Amino acid sequence: MSRLTRVPGVLYGGDYNPEQWPEEVWAEDAELMREAGVTMVTVGVFSWARLQPGPDAWDFAWFDRLLDLLHAHGIAVDLATATASPPAWLVRAHPEILPVTADGVRLEFGSRQHYCPSSPEYRAAALRLTRTLAERYAHHPALALWHIHNEYGDHVTECFCVRSAAHFRAWLTDRYGTVDSLNHAWGTAFWSQRYSTYDEIEPPRTAPGPVNPTQLLDWRRFCSDALLECHRAEREALGQLSPGIPATTNFMSMFKALDYWKWAEHEDLVSDDAYPDPADPHAHVNAALNYDLMRSLKGGRPWLLLEQAPSAVSWRPVNVPKKPGLQRLWSLQALARGADGIMYFQWRASRAGAEKYHSALLPHRGTASRGWRETVRFGAELARLGEVTGTTAPAGVAIILDWDSWWALEADDHPSARMRWRELLRPWYAALHARAVTVDFVPPHARLDGYRAVLAPNLHLLRPENAARLAAYVRGGGLLVCGPFSGVVDGHDHIHDGGAPGPLRDVLGVSVDEFWPIPDGAAVPLASGAEATLWSEWIERQGPDTEVVDAYAAGELTGRPAITRHFYGTGTAWYISAHLGDGIAAVLDEALKAAGVRPVLDGPEGVEATVRSGAQGTYLFVLNHNDHATRTPLTGPYAVGGTDLLTGTAVRDHIDLGPLGAAVLRIVTDSLGETGK
Known part of the structure; x- marks a missing residue:
């Protein structure tokens, strides 16, 4: 049983955006999901305008049918609160929701995340939507996980409007108390920057020269906290209305704008969106770094890879696809470093919009495509790795x-x-x-x-x-x-x-x-x-x-x-x-x-080795990031070998892997530290 949700085994699936498709396509999708071994999909991420087409208008009938259909096919739901993209009617009714840059430019509607984190109107509307969704679906049998918002800070990490200025002053008052304490902290004796009252303080907008560095540091702290306040309001509503259902928001790997140590305190489980570049020969090293961070944010507990690309993305200057086998290898890398779920953006490739060239588990060519064949094969492989879930990756x-x-x-x-x-x-x-x-x-x-x-x-x-x-x-x-x-x-x-x-x-x-x-x-x-x-x-x-x-x-x-x-x-x-x-x-x-630090294995260059362990045993992951075959000797506590869960074969003495190959060995260790079958 997965330690992330009540869904058994390794979670497998991706974002599903059925509002982009005629309803007759949904049944086909559900059947194909079952064929691919999908166990959970994320729905509703950008559905606000469809779910709430007006200030007091709601349309849940289509969403009811969708969740019922998924449940009937044995597919669990990661239900998003849909608050990342306010609808046009809300923006036109309250244009002050739109964020303002440091130069005083108000950003317009037409993309996503077009809101000021400090806006009372945005916060109230987002919380109302979250509560309405929770009241309606808290007990739906398909619901396995709440997905709050989406990628906080991806496009807007700060806003310099008058609402944000007032919020910043309140945050500073809570932090420093007296204005004299703030003057000391900010070193305002320099360049005659002393303040007499908090009302004189503004955000660090564009200025003639260098801005006070401590003001900028506090601004970074404030911006992270302001977005966290938005998240916590939705999280608390979900906790009240649907107790027992875990909640997460998707982090963006080692992201500078948000202090993920503070954010992780308010997550039931950590989830990550990771998009290593197939054109970068060192991408797998950077990915491992980010995955180790995700595992660490909750003290080593399993985490969820909530988004990755099955092949190419659409937002780099040059979007190189993943060659055959790379999607599988990089997904197993996340599992090797503590993930209990492997999810993607997205299930069915979009035909319109800014991400229509982004890859999907079900590509534009459909079931005749290479990508679809890899989707089905990998789903079958993940089904063999369920016993790994719940284990941890120890580090010295x-x-x-x-x-x-x-x-x-x-x-x-x-x-x-x-x-x-x-x-x-x-x-x-x-x-x-x-x-x-x-x-x-x-x-x-x-x-x-x-x-x-x-x-x-x-x-x-x-x-x-x-x-x-x-x-x-x-x-x-x-x-x-x-x-x-x-x-x-x-x-x-x-x-x-x-x-x-x-x-x-x-x-x-x-x-x-x-x-x-x-x-x-x-x-x-x-x-x-x-x-x-x-x-x-x-x-x-x-x-x-x-x-x-x-x-x-x-x-x-x-x-x-x-x-x-x-x-x-x-x-x-x-x-x-x-x-x-x-x-x-x-x-x-x-x-x-x-210091006595020893490697897991002493393998050839380009071979990654990690261990996950738990009450059910020890699992050795060996991943070959090379385009050529490798042989890795099994040494130390792993010398006796074990069973490769991917193939069911016994392995002893060494592991032979083909280009971009992988093995997951079950190595059971008894209480005396001896290794056996």
Whole structure:
């Protein structure tokens, strides 16, 4: 039984938009869904105008017939609240709903997500629709999951209208209390920006020059919270009217605009929309990173891949389709990293609209198409993997991710505009992925005991209380590896006393004397042969317990420390003062080996290996991302092999996989740690 809903096995299906089709097509769709092994579809995402064609007009008869039809064919429903696209009648009755840009331009109707998150009229109409849907369908036998809104922040993450300004002032009042406290936090003594009352404060609209950085940081916080308020209102209504039915909203992988740690607290289950680019040879690495985040947001619990493309998308400059086998491989990758459901956008390809060239489980050519054959084959394969659901993917390494720090790092007027969180993170993650080391993401306030190593590729903004947690972790025997430009500012974006790394100075055993960004196209060699690009720092050791692991070998920093290791308590803290790109792998190899971190398997390049485990057993996923065949030896606790659930065959000693091939081995482990059948 899936741990996500009451639907057994791995959830399989996609968005279904029957309002785009004559009703006689629905019966054909339901029959084809059953043929493909579909177990759940998402309906109603963009149905507001059809469900409520006027202020006091409702049309549910067609929706009743649809849900009844799906239920009769054994297909469960993920029912959307349909609030992502307000209908034209609402916008014309209340044009103030439309969002306003920082330049004062009001965006028009004709796309989607055309609303101000702070608009009382939008919120009231959305909540009314949500409550009406819940009252009508809470007990419908097809209902398995509530889908709130759709991709919050995809097109509109902020609005600068007068409603938003008033909401922002109220948010600031709750945060700071007195205006004097706000003036201190925002450092308004600079450039004569002091405020006498909250009424003088406006959103950070376009200004003659640089805008107050703490105001911008608070604006990012506010915008995330404003959208979360919209979500929570719908979530609370659903909880009251349909208790026992889980609710989710689809996240968008590692999305900068929304603090998903805060959002995940209000989800019954985490779901994600993921669209890796088939033209990117590293797309599967970035996808793995995002999937590890989704699993981590609820402390390792299974999550749902709610949207992906069966083949090509429609919104890139060049939309490359997925070659045969890639859709299957990438879907199994999500399962390998903790997903209990594999869903798509969408079921039947649209004939009109902005996404008519987007692929679907049932393509334009219908059942004669390659895509349809893959849809049916993969549905049959997923039916064999039901026992995997509910298991978890254990990780021995944690990466700290803090949205506050991300927002502060990428503010304007920094020593370098090239220091971007995702670009700093990717080579660290790629090194672990290549070595089959599974990673959890954690917020800066997380408990760290249980992890052999904690990595912080960048912690630009660091609060003293979170630094204290890191210090306690290292003092107690943990390994911390910290990247450059960390520990620079506090929660108000003020520079820490004494400069970087601020409250981590004693833990890392270094002080940063000066930031030394590297010009575009240039590189600085290190004594080890590695190269620094983008960034370097003039650092100084704080005492004899700080060892120099590597040094700069050219330029103004010649001979100065570049990488250090400090023994603190019974643990170790590394500081890497430069951006090393792929060269970070060698550093992590040495650090993680000392911490006892071991790979799942030592396979050939391009082969991904992960483990899911639970009361029912242990499952080893081996995925070949290469266009050629591979052989992966089975070692350690997996040496005895097991049964490949995809083929039903016994596997021992090694796994042979064809191009883009995959295996899912059932390896049952008893309480003594011995491996058997």
